Amino acid sequence: MxxxxxxxxxxxxxxxxxxxxxxxxxxxxxxxxxxxxxxxxxxxxxxxxxxxxxxxxxxxxxxxxxxxxxxxxxxxxxxxxxxxxxxxxxxxxxxxxxxxxxxDWAQRYGCMRKHTAAHLLDSCLPRVLGRQLETTDSWVGDDSYVAYHGEPPTKKQLRSVEETVNSTISMGANVVARTMSRQEAMLLLDPSSLDRLPKSRDLRIVTIEGFRGIPCGGTHVRNIQEIGQFKLKPCQTLGKEFRVNFALNP
Ligand SMILES: [Zn+2]
Structure with a gap:
């Protein structure tokens, strides 16, 4: 069709x-x-x-x-x-x-939790590694991951990322989505994150309290405490990218 x-x-x-x-x-x-x-x-x-x-x-x-x-x-x-x-x-x-x-609410709610966890990973990973990272891909289906450009983290760094994500989840933070003009979004976001988006339309910016907002049209939980226990699995290297695989406790 x-x-x-x-x-x-x-x-x-x-x-x-x-x-x-x-x-x-x-x-x-x-x-x-x-x-x-x-x-x-x-x-x-x-x-x-x-x-x-x-x-x-x-x-x-x-x-x-x-x-x-x-x-x-x-x-x-x-x-x-x-x-x-x-x-x-x-x-x-x-x-x-x-x-x-x-x-099918159970399936959707699982996606909302994993998708919000992927945002949190995006925010915590650069903090732990001490360098900017470009996200190239993500998936929050059965095998969830976020992919980035560059060198993968060490096992020790991964453990530290997992701890950071889990302690952030346990403290809780609201997740807020707001539609705004491109000009307004430029003031809040890393300008490079806007380069890949269509030029002439309002943007929906999703912000986890305490972190920088990002443009996103997905579905999220209201508070990151709903994500629950976050577990990292071994990373995969694929050419010039690496995948950070993760799962949540059901
Ligand atoms: Zn999102």
Whole structure:
């Protein structure tokens, strides 16, 4: 399926998780329903609580229900600012009207905890190593990691990072997301972190109290204490990058 032609003429989706990442259920109006010919379908709503696979965060999963309609959301994708839900069409069709959206909350909440932990790692690692680091990649699915340019830390440094992250978590700090102009963001952030972002639009800046904010469209916990116990696994070196692998206590 060509997603760009599927979403042609559809306005950008209202992303409810940006203002409230704890929203587990919501109502929404269907804008497009396209069967895929294999018991599945693509579904576009005017608004959504489902986070698409992007920014190192995996797709949310869950259900979309209506009168005589049951749909299991398996994958969520962005196409030109429009969120496309793909999944198994269990019963009925969804040509028009209002539907209820429900997240698989345990999976999403795990992502929120791991994604916030990745921000904290981003903040603590340069402090322990005493040098600036450029983040090149991250993933908060089953095997979570953050990748950076440069030489990997030693085992001793990794232990120190783990201790720093855990003591920071135990002290607690609020996580706040705020949308601001690029000019305002320039005053708060490392300007190099803005170079990679689109030039002409407001930015959503996520800040863990006591640390520098970073631009991010993901979902976070309200307070870092919700992350729980943070565990580092052995690092991997991949060419000029290294991956810091981590896990959380369930
Ligand atoms: Zn984030």
């Amino acid at each position: 060509n997603l760009e032609s599927l979403v042609l003429d559809i306005p950008v989706t209202d992303l409810l998780y940006l203002t409230d990442s704890y929203l587990k259920e919501s109502a929404a109006t269907v804008l497009r329903f396209e069967p895929d010919g294999r018991n599945g379908a693509y579904l576009v709503m005017d608004r959504t609580i489902f986070h698409p696979k992007s920014g190192g965060q995996p797709s949310d999963t869950g259900r979309i229900l209506g009168e005589e309609f049951t749909f299991h959301v398996n994958k969520v994708m962005f196409a030109k600012g429009v969120v496309v839900h793909w999944g198994r069409n269990i019963k009925g069709t969804a040509q028009s009207g209002d539907f209820s959206l429900t997240l």
